[in-house]
Amino acid sequence: MSDNITFTIDGVEVKARHGETIIEAADRAGIYIPRLCYMKDLIPHGSCRVCTVMVNGRPQAACTQPVVQGIVVENNTPAMQKHRRNLIDMLFVEGNHFCMFCEKSGNCELQAMAYRFGIPAPKYPYMFPDKDIDASHPDIFIDRNRCILCGRCVSASRDVDGKTAFEFAGRGPHKKIAVNAEANLGDTNAEASDKAMSVCPVGALMKKRIGFAVPIGSRKYDTKPIGSEIESSTRK
Amino acid sequence: MSENLGTFIKNVCHKYKKDKTRLMDIACEVQEQFGCVSGKAMDLIAGEISIHRVEVENLVSFYAFLSKEPKGKIVIRLCNDIIDELNGAEEVAKAFSEELGIKVGQTTADGKITLEYTPCIGMCDQAPAAMVNDVIVTNLNSDKARKIAHSIKKHGDPSKLSAPLGDGNNANELVLSMVNNNIRQKGEVIFARHEQGAGLTKALSLSPVEVIRDIKTARLRGRGGAGFPTGMKWEFARQATGTNRYVICNADEGEPGTFKDRVILTECPDLMFEGMTIAGYAIGSETGILYLRGEYAYLRAFLEKILSNRRKNGMLGKDVGGKKGFNFDIRIQMGAGAYICGEETALISSCEGLRGDPKTRPPFPAQKGYLASPTTVNNVETFCCVARILDKGAPWFTEIGSQGSPSTxxxxxxxxxxxxxxxxxxxxxxxxxxxxxxxxxxxxxxxxxxxxxxxxxxxxxxxxxxxxxxxxxxxxxxxxxxxDVLRIASKFMEFFVEESCGYCTPCRTGNVLLKERLDRIIAGKGEPSDLDYLQELGESVKVSSRCGMGQTSPNPVLSTLKNFRGQYEKLTKRSKDGLMQSFDIKAAIADAEAIAGRPSEKFSLNS
Known part of the structure; x- marks a missing residue:
């Protein structure tokens, strides 16, 4: 299909295809809209709200909002960046994130996002919630302290692996990832080779025994900020 | 018991034709029978209706009236909204607690009675109130609470608590409730005398497009709060592509302090069902759903009877009102304790047998709503207006009220x-x-x-x-x-924290943070800078939340910051020693002082 829709992001003209979301069109145009829950090829969840942009003056999540001819999108503005920084802060304080001894450090999208936004420490008070770890599975573990409820594993397990090994349980601040068993991941049919095991943006759903296979210093975001892979891409 | 459970679940699932979109109903029936939807029950239900067990847990863990852990055969739910609290709900809770020998949140040792809090149950005009299973008890005080607890312990039958009976249809044999309508003023539209069925008859003499035109001419806007033009909503639903279309009536009246739909449901249900039927005709739907909040379960049998009467009278079913080819029927979907289900897409999720998470928009319900079909969701009062507009005409409707907001x-x-x-x-x-x-x-x-x-x-x-x-x-x-205005605001924030579905970051966490800082200010430990902190945080929640609930959830803080700023400023004076109010220097150095064996010179106790 051809790029027959034209709209602007921060004044820059972007071409898009009918049916595309704002974030998809922006990615192809090499414009980075910060995001955490969104992952290409999964159904957009629209839960982290980090990709919130103004569309004709109204806030919308770029990952779920379809492009429309002529819309004016505000992305990298002081107001939107402020809200994003606040959302990232919220994600840090609602969980228990200890980057200095987390095996995901350097590959973690939440950590990388904080660095991109120049957040040395969240401005909100830590909640220090009581969360648990499920290490019952021989090859995988869940550390709910680090979960940001992005829904990627839920979607990947359901829509790609066809297993529905994960779903959300509870509501409000008590919402958490549950597994398709009475209590333990080890009692589900989840496997390390599942798509669901490779989508977690943080260190919540991890494969065992490979945590430090790639040393800190040589990891994905150790040298380049998150989003640079999109900003440096040329238009496809 | 487990064989019993197995048979029961088999039968219930069979009753709902093993339809996974009826999971709400299945779970509610299991909860009612066994006091919980246990892990074992989840396995059995999942097996019967061919879904995953975690999907059952996903639903059960969401609704306040469903639980994995066993609850008593009788659950006493004390309304603890602000109005009940100001009318002595705490005393009532204390009385129940003492008489039952348990704390709020606990179940008696014999496993028979559970005592818990619940947000607004739609009885603020007769507060404090509580639910004893489905039975509503109102105008409580500690004496009444003790008597109720005492008699429940004795006979275990909540239905014996409803005396004296309330006014109007509250005394109907299918309601038998002590709830009072408290209609203080009748206007010309909803509570005026009217000829039953006149609106529907008129509608059926017009074409569906003409009906929508009349609703548009009357400039009817949604009565639930958002105020979206009803005619436009219907037009979108009518024009959207789809084989089936649905009409949903939002009777999930959960906004604290609202109870007018309760009174409509009690006194004018026919008018409401008539409006739904007109909507069905207008958008080309054969199925209506009344989503009734779990708190109003005491009205269910009465409403079912009204529906069956309407079927008998040809006002529902095949060829409604004698109109060849217009088939329309209505079912009742019970809610199970979730404020968020008043949000129309969350309500649709709930009707589909899912947890009440709002859906991603677009697509909007008018395009893809219930079961991905074009759907209109309207408020109880809106449907009543519809029937009256068709009966009396759009010009009559617009003559009442103000220029921009017609009617009552x-x-x-x-x-x-x-x-x-x-x-x-x-x-x-x-x-x-x-x-x-x-x-x-x-x-x-x-x-x-x-x-x-x-x-x-x-x-x-x-x-x-x-x-x-x-x-x-x-x-x-x-x-x-x-x-105390700020304490009221804090109470409202507590409500939003409890009722957030938890889907998006700002509503799930931002509200907890707003409440934390507001409470800090109320405790006298706030800083002048906390006002800006609250303002910015509140705005972020407003701008970035995913649904209408999240977008309005910071309002208790934002509107008091605007309209009652003086109250905040009084409480957030800069401290004389230049330290943060929330930092207790004396407590912080107490250990050091003990080790040193002398008080601090700089921050001694008498400074």
Whole structure:
């Protein structure tokens, strides 16, 4: 299909295809809209709200909002960046994130996002919630302290692996990832080779025994900020 | 027991044709029978209707009236909204607690009775109130609470608690409730005498497009609070592509302080069902759903009877009202304790047998709603207006009320006034006139539109209630000068924290943070800079939340910051020693002082 829709992001003209979301069109145009829950090829969840942009003056999540001819999108503005920084802060304080001894450090999208936004420490008070770890599975573990409820594993397990090994349980601040068993991941049919095991943006759903296979210093975001892979891409 | 459980679940699932979209109903029936939906029950249900067990848990863990852990055969749910609290809910809780020998949140040792809190149950005009299973008990005090606890322990039959019976249909043999309607003022639209069925007959003599045209001409806007033009909604639903279309009536009246739909459901259900039927005709739907909040389960049998009467009279079913080819029927979907289900896409999720998470928009319900089909969701009161517009004509409707907001509005008035209850008033009424009408004196603050609305002070009492000024779904809570506005705001924030579905970051976490800082200020440990902190945080929640609930959830803080700033400023004076108010230096150095064996020279106790 051809790029027959034209709209602007921060004044820059972007071409898009009918049916595309704002974030998809922006990615192809090499414009980075910060995001955490969104992952290409999964159904957009629209839960982290980090990709919130103004569309004709109204806030919308770029990952779920379809492009429309002529819309004016505000992305990298002081107001939107402020809200994003606040959302990232919220994600840090609602969980228990200890980057200095987390095996995901350097590959973690939440950590990388904080660095991109120049957040040395969240401005909100830590909640220090009581969360648990499920290490019952021989090859995988869940550390709910680090979960940001992005829904990627839920979607990947359901829509790609066809297993529905994960779903959300509870509501409000008590919402958490549950597994398709009475209590333990080890009692589900989840496997390390599942798509669901490779989508977690943080260190919540991890494969065992490979945590430090790639040393800190040589990891994905150790040298380049998150989003640079999109900003440096040329238009496809 | 487990064999029993297995047979029961088999039968229930069979009753719902193993349809996974009826999981709500299945789970509710299991909960009612066994006091919980246990892990074992989840496995069995999942097996019967061919879904994953975690999907059952996903639903059960969401609704307040469903639980994985066993609850008593009798569950006493004490309403703890602000109006109940100001009317002595705490005393009532204490009495129940003492008489039952358990704390709120616990179940008696014999496993028979559970005592817990629940947010607004739609009885603010007769607070404090509670639910004993489905039975509503009102105007409680500690004596009454003790008697109720005592008799429940003795006979275990909540239905024996409903004496004396309330007015109107509350005394109907299928309701038998002590709830009172408290209709204080009847207007020309909803509570006026009307000929039953006149609106539907008129509608069926027109084409569906003409019906929609009439609703548009009448400039009818949604009565739930958001105020979306009803005719436009119907037009979108009619024009959208799809084989099936659905009409849903939102009777999940959960906004604290609102209870007018309760009164419509009790006194004018036919008018509402008539409006739904007209909507069905207008958009080309064969199926209507009344989504009834779990708190109003006491009205269910009565409403089912009304529906069956309508079927008998040819007002539902095949060839409705004698109109060849127009088939329409209505089922009732029970809710199970979730404020968020009043949000239309969350309500649709709930009707589909899912947890009440709002859906991603677009697509909008009119394009892809219930079961991905074009759907219109309208408020109870809106449907009543529809039937009246068709009966009396659009010009009649627009003559009442104000220029921008035609017709009347039902207001649920509660709090510090002599005559709490339901008032049908023309749009455009001044707040000060309303306060006079309801017998409110020494009013310091009015919460217009419930916690998601605005808290206004006397400076705004000259403003009017209508879509262009103070818009409201109908909740009016009145507070006199002895009440603490910030504490009320904190109570509202507690409500939003409890009721957030947890889907998006700002609503799930931002509200917890707003409440934390507000409470810090109330405790006298706030800083002047906390006001900006609250403002910025509140704005972030407003801008970035995913649904209407999240977008309005910071309003208790934002509207009091705007209208009652003085209260905040009084509490956030800079401390004399230059330290943060929330930092207790003496407590911080106590250990060091003990080790040193002497008091600090700089921060000694007498400084």
């Amino acid at each position: 509005k039902l207001l649920s008035v509660s709090g510090d006034c002599k005559k709490p209850g339901v008032y049908e008033v023309p749009f455009g009424i001044k707040v000060s006139d309303l306060l006079k009408m309801v017998g409110a004196e020494d009013t310091a603050a009015v919460q217009v539109g419930g916690p998601s609305g605005q808290m206004i002070g006397p400076a705004d009492f000259k403003r009017t209630i209508c879509y262009d000024d103070l818009a409201t779904g109908g909740s009016i809570m009145i507070f006199n000068s002895t009440r």
